[in-house]
Amino acid sequence: MRKKKIIVKNIYKSFKDKVVLNKLNLDVYESESLSIIGESGSGKSILTRCIVGLLKYDNGSISFGNLNNINTLNDKEKMNYMSKFGILFQNSALLDSLSIRENLKFASKQDSFNKILNEVGLPNSILEKYPSELSVGMQKRVGLARAILKKPEVLILDEPTTGLDPIIARQINLLIKNLVKKNKITTITVTHDMESVYEFADYVAFLKNGIIEWYGNARKINKSRNNSMINFIKGIN
């Protein structure tokens, strides 16, 4: 029996005259991995930012467990709410004035990070380095470590393989797959990379013109009759 974790209902979000999310509906289920795909500018990242509470939506509601409309939370409640999420940002968003150890300490007060570094395939020697001293792939791994270290209820991955070469992208996809499946974390992935979808998505939502045009099982994605999505998958505009 699938249990709803996040309910997005009639979400509307616009920037000046541009409507980005147009009465969008979406359910995210517990312990499942949902991939949100769509063209650039379709509002994928805006949707996840609304879900996390980093951005206020104009209309509609987002419910998370007992919380009915996260737009109405006060500062303290919002801070508590955000702590339920672990986020891997598009460019990792590691604090570049701090060492890797200090970055990880933001997520967990523990002193030893051996286990988590081992899980994401990084040596302990990087702990005293600064983000600028690491490759983009290593920064993504640290970002992922920071995101899962706080044992989040929901993991958000914003374009986890963007800017990586195909080999490193594949490694990151496999790493995410292992972590997500092993820990059974509810995951929302925003991606352009169909490899990521095939690798670890249970369900897929295709976003176009501010609404979910197609939603279904990731294994049935190639059998879909939605032309826009087929064109997107094939890379045809």
Added chain:
Amino acid sequence: MTRLLSSALALTKRLFKIIFSFFHSIGEIVDFFLNCVKYSITEKFYVNIFLKQFLKIGFNSLPVVGLTSIFTGMVLALQSYTGFSRFSAESAIPNVVVLSITRELAPVLAGLMVAGRSGAAIAAEIGTMKVTEQIDALKTLSTNPFNYLIIPRILAGIISLPLLVIVGDIIGVMGGYLICVNLLNFNPTVYLQNTYNFVQFIDVFSGLVKASVFGFLITFMGCYHGFNAKGGAQGVGQSTTYSVVSSSILILLMNYIITSFFFRL
């Protein structure tokens, strides 16, 4: 006639847009300030970040403030001599130097120097953090960016600027001393005695009040513009420019307001 009317309408529309955006900016600045006050009272204070920023804004600005002060003191002594020697009032030079330095030049020049140096650095650092989503990351890691980034910097500015100005006062007076004693043949003891006898507590105090206000303006505008940076590298560059320009203008404006306040005392 219709054309004239439509262009007048367009002009009015544009004017209203400018007025609206001006008041919108004022509202945003006030909101940012109120958030700073609210979070400084209700949430955690990061002492180590404050100390780091205190060193960055205060201690690291010492060379530039020192150099500015010594040359200003030296120039002031030379220019005063040019004027005062015309009516045989050279003995007033130490008084003019100390009064100008403590009341006016040390706080204003230190303010402008720190605005260019630290204000720009603050705007660039926070702006980069904003556009690379580091501030969003802080929020999701249960850290309030106001408490972690903004409040320690503003407090460091308010405290470090007066200390810098005290150093600037001493070095500025010494600049005047060097010129008067070595170039204009003043008696060193008389010069220092004149300076000491003439200067009053209010002269130094008014300069320190100015410095505190300038420290607040520099760090506040740096944080505000950095925190509201948009886009990529261009947005960060723009926020840095806005920060330096707005804090410099505000320093000059507040300098007049504070001066006229102390003038009435």
